[in-house]
Amino acid sequence: MKTGERILVVGATSAIAQEAIRIWAGQGARLFLAGRDAGKLEVVSADAKARGGSTKVAVVEDVTSVTNLSMMVDSAWKAWGGLDGVLVAHGWLPNQREAQDDPLAVRQCLRINGESVCEILTLLAPRFAKQRSGWMAAISSVAGDRGRAAMYVYGAAKAVVSHFMSGLRQRLEGTGVRVIDIRPGPVDTPMTEGLKMPLVAAAEPVARRIVRACAKSNGVVYVPWFWRFIMLILTHVPEPIWVKMKI
Amino acid sequence: MEEGTRNEVARNEGRYGNWGRFPNPPQRAVRLNWPDDELPKGKILAFGNGRSQGDVCLNSQGVLVDMRGLNRLVKFDRSKGLLTAEAGITLDEILRVVVPTGWMLPVVPGTRFVTLGGAIANDVHGKNHHRAGSFGHHVTALTLRRSDGTVKVCKAGDAWFAATVGGLGLTGIIAQATVQLMPVLSGLMQRRIVPLRGLEDFFSTMEGPAQGWDYSVAWLDMTAPEKELGRGYLELARWDEMGGPLNPPPPVRLQVPVRLPFSAVNALTTRVFNELWLRRPRAAYAQVDYSSFFWPLDGVGHWTNLYGPVPFVQCQVVVPQAGAPRLVAQILRLARAGGEPSFLNTLKMMGGMAPAGMLSFPREGVALALDFPYKGERTLAMLRAIEDVAMANGGAIYPAKDACMRPESFAQAYPAWKDFLKYKDDNMTSDFWQRVMGGKA
Ligand SMILES: Cc1cc2nc3c(=O)[nH]c(=O)nc-3n(C[C@H](O)[C@H](O)[C@H](O)COP(=O)(O)OP(=O)(O)OC[C@H]3O[C@@H](n4cnc5c(N)ncnc54)[C@H](O)[C@@H]3O)c2cc1C
Numbered sequence: 065m066k067t068g069e070r071i072l073v074v075g076a077t078s079a080i081a082q083e084a085i086r087i088w089a090g091q092g093a094r095l096f097l098a099g100r101d102a103g104k105l106e107v108v109s110a111d112a113k114a115r116g117g118s119t120k121v122a123v124v125e126d127v128t129s130v131t132n133l134s135m136m137v138d139s140a141w142k143a144w145g146g147l148d149g150v151l152v153a154h155g156w157l158p159n160q161r162e163a164q165d166d167p168l169a170v171r172q173c174l175r176i177n178g179e180s181v182c183e184i185l186t187l188l189a190p191r192f193a194k195q196r197s198g199w200m201a202a203i204s205s206v207a208g209d210r211g212r213a214a215m216y217v218y219g220a221a222k223a224v225v226s227h228f229m230s231g232l233r234q235r236l237e238g239t240g241v242r243v244i245d246i247r248p249g250p251v252d253t254p255m256t257e258g259l260k261m262p263l264v265a266a267a268e269p270v271a272r273r274i275v276r277a278c279a280k281s282n283g284v285v286y287v288p289w290f291w292r293f294i295m296l297i298l299t300h301v302p303e304p305i306w307v308k309m310k311i
Numbered sequence: 312m313e314e315g316t317r318n319e320v321a322r323n324e325g326r327y328g329n330w331g332r333f334p335n336p337p338q339r340a341v342r343l344n345w346p347d348d349e350l351p352k353g354k355i356l357a358f359g360n361g362r363s364q365g366d367v368c369l370n371s372q373g374v375l376v377d378m379r380g381l382n383r384l385v386k387f388d389r390s391k392g393l394l395t396a397e398a399g400i401t402l403d404e405i406l407r408v409v410v411p412t413g414w415m416l417p418v419v420p421g422t423r424f425v426t427l428g429g430a431i432a433n434d435v436h437g438k439n440h441h442r443a444g445s446f447g448h449h450v451t452a453l454t455l456r457r458s459d460g461t462v463k464v465c466k467a468g469d470a471w472f473a474a475t476v477g478g479l480g481l482t483g484i485i486a487q488a489t490v491q492l493m494p495v496l497s498g499l500m501q502r503r504i505v506p507l508r509g510l511e512d513f514f515s516t517m518e519g520p521a522q523g524w525d526y527s528v529a530w531l532d533m534t535a536p537e538k539e540l541g542r543g544y545l546e547l548a549r550w551d552e553m554g555g556p557l558n559p560p561p562p563v564r565l566q567v568p569v570r571l572p573f574s575a576v577n578a579l580t581t582r583v584f585n586e587l588w589l590r591r592p593r594a595a596y597a598q599v600d601y602s603s604f605f606w607p608l609d610g611v612g613h614w615t616n617l618y619g620p621v622p623f624v625q626c627q628v629v630v631p632q633a634g635a636p637r638l639v640a641q642i643l644r645l646a647r648a649g650g651e652p653s654f655l656n657t658l659k660m661m662g663g664m665a666p667a668g669m670l671s672f673p674r675e676g677v678a679l680a681l682d683f684p685y686k687g688e689r690t691l692a693m694l695r696a697i698e699d700v701a702m703a704n705g706g707a708i709y710p711a712k713d714a715c716m717r718p719e720s721f722a723q724a725y726p727a728w729k730d731f732l733k734y735k736d737d738n739m740t741s742d743f744w745q746r747v748m749g750g751k752a
């Protein structure tokens with residue numbers, strides 16, 4: 065009989081999610097992998113199976129469609145007879161300079177990175193609450209901690225997720241359900257290819273930290289840990305000084 | 312985070328280079344993340360994990376295709392020990408999955424941080440060459456992506472397969488490969504250490520007491536005086552048949568994270584190293600974990616940073632069995648006279664099975680590997696002299712560790728190169744190939 069943890073991964077083709085899936089698969093997890101590209105999902109699923117995981121995959125054509133998301137949550141819940149956890153990992157980093165003067169790009173960014181994540185959590189929260197156990201993790205970003213000229217369109221959407229999870233965590237306190245807000249600094253993945261960034265982490269150790277957090281944390285998790293202190297300082301810079309800072 | 316041009320082909324920052332940083336020309340690269348990602352146009356070359364020493368993994372006139380993003384497993388049949396994986400996976404990543412299930416890679420080089428594709432393209436060998444042959448002998452199939460967009464599935468025995476094993480990345484991009492693993496009862500090995508007072512000890516032990524051991528390699532101390540030339544110790548090992556833990560390789564503990572501003576490797580530290588490492592008392596018989604036997608240096612991540620800003624070069628030559636004692640002594644003398652004592656020196660008896668690939672380096676004879684801090688002309692002159700000895704006596708130099716062999720030497724030691732041209736992809740080349748072909752192909 066299969067007894068591995070039952071985990072839904074949304075955005076299973078993300079580089080960070082793939083690394084987490086590998087670790088879970090090695091632990092014998094039962095995975096429900098959701099993404100928009102059937103071909104890529106098959107490749108990720110084969111890798112997880114070869115490592116000892118069990119997988120089911122689902123193509124979600126459009127994460128901005130609540131109908132699509134609700135179908136995804138239903139089939140994930142049915143696939144393994146309930147879920148122990150969810151990791152929401154999909155995301156889109158628009159080119160700030162192009163997006164900042166384009167309301168449709170701003171809307172798209174907020175929908176993909178912000179709204180869709182909140183909607184997935186909304187669909188799952190009552191199920192986990194009823195079950196009185198489980199965890200809900202989403203990858204937000206340090207970019208959501210404070211608006212920067214170089215990245216505020218994306219950052220604002222990530223802030224939506226962090227804000228939402230903070231409230232959700234308070235709501236679910238006492239139910240046994242954990243809500244984990246993962247805030248990575250820059251990670252070397254296809255999303256950031258070609259960008260010049262400081263203190264870049266590799267996806268694999270970031271995923272190891274995420275897996276550990278999913279197993280026991282409840283709250284905000286900065287990855288790597290030092291971002292907590294960097295962001296603590298940056299969020300306390302007075303606005304008149306902040307506006308002049310070029311970071 | 313700075314705004315940059317997306318998908319720009321300039322992810323350099325010292326990331327794409329060889330292990331010794333000699334030569335070290337700037338490189339451009341594109342990373343593949345998915346099996347069907349498009350190959351870049353122009354002259355391309357697959358780049359694995361840059362564990363080669365010379366210029367086989369460099370492509371200054373074109374674009375490197377970084378394979379590390381393709382590091383997934385495709386299929387693992389645990390009953391047969393057949394593993395299919397994307398070629399950018401490292402042997403370390405493979406071992407993490409397979410060892411706990413009782414399977415082992417039948418051939419591993421002196422570092423486990425090479426990619427599957429790199430291991431095939433250089434047809435790497437390990438301490439068991441005399442028993443198991445080279446890496447290519449254990450690959451059953453591979454998938455090759457050609458620059459014209461076609462995909463070839465090659466099976467062991469095919470001409471395309473033989474051209475690609477040891478094919479230096481020039482027949483196409485190896486997308487994935489299947490390896491036949493070897494069952495192990497535990498990760499424990501029995502190890503025997505035989506002190507060597509000189510070269511004669513090596514040859515007499517190899518012909519006598521060393522028979523019956525699956526793995527063997529000698530570590531030589533280059534600071535030894537002339538009358539003790541070839542002093543060091545011989546390491547012999549075989550798998551323990553008793554059962555025991557099946558641990559994945561350990562994570563890298565100690566890092567030499569930054570390149571030192573000076574070189575920590577010089578005549579003095581080599582002497583100290585030799586005292587601490589080569590002459591450290593070792594039990595004649597011991598039970599050891601496979602990781603510490605195969606990769607004593609992998610415990611220290613990026614130890615080459617100890618060389619500081621000084622690049623270093625390797626040289627691995629194989630000379631025929633007949634005359635080996637004399638030739639090895641001659642090469643050791645040349646190396647010693649070259650000035651800087653070399654740091655890590657290994658001597659190994661190679662087996663006689665037919666090579667797995669057309670251009671494979673592993674062949675019958677005695678293989679000597681030396682590494683030196685690169686000190687300009689003096690170092691080059693010494694490498695030339697070693698090359699001359701090898702060439703005058705039917706030897707060969709290993710492309711994976713070479714930065715200066717002459718075109719004539721390559722043509723002589725790898726006579727199949729002409730036939731190989733039939734399989735070479737016109738749009739693939741490397742700095743190595745440009746050098747040894749001298750513009751011929
Ligand atoms: C400490 C140390 C110890 C070593 N010990 C040994 C040893 O014991 N025995 C031994 O044989 N070697 C040894 N080597 C050499 C090493 O095993 C080889 O150079 C190996 O090929 C490096 O693999 P890589 O993945 O880093 O490839 P790279 O160095 O990046 O590339 C090597 C070659 O492989 C080609 N290549 C890489 N990936 C692909 C692909 N997917 N498709 C087609 N071509 C590809 C490249 O084009 C290039 O020609 C050692 C190296 C080091 C640093």
Ligand SMILES: NC(=O)c1ccc[n+]([C@@H]2O[C@H](COP(=O)([O-])OP(=O)(O)OC[C@H]3O[C@@H](n4cnc5c(N)ncnc54)[C@H](OP(=O)(O)O)[C@@H]3O)[C@@H](O)[C@H]2O)c1
Binds near residue numbers: 075250
């Ligand atoms: N990399 C960083 O520096 C960094 C830092 C902080 C936070 N994060 C966050 O970490 C998460 C994982 O990102 P990553 O770095 O692993 O990047 P990645 O490999 O580029 O993955 C991005 C993922 O999002 C999916 N996606 C993109 N646009 C989508 C859309 N419109 N609809 C549905 N799915 C979409 C992609 O699907 P396809 O594969 O189908 O394209 C892919 O699965 C993201 O939420 C990201 O914002 C990343």
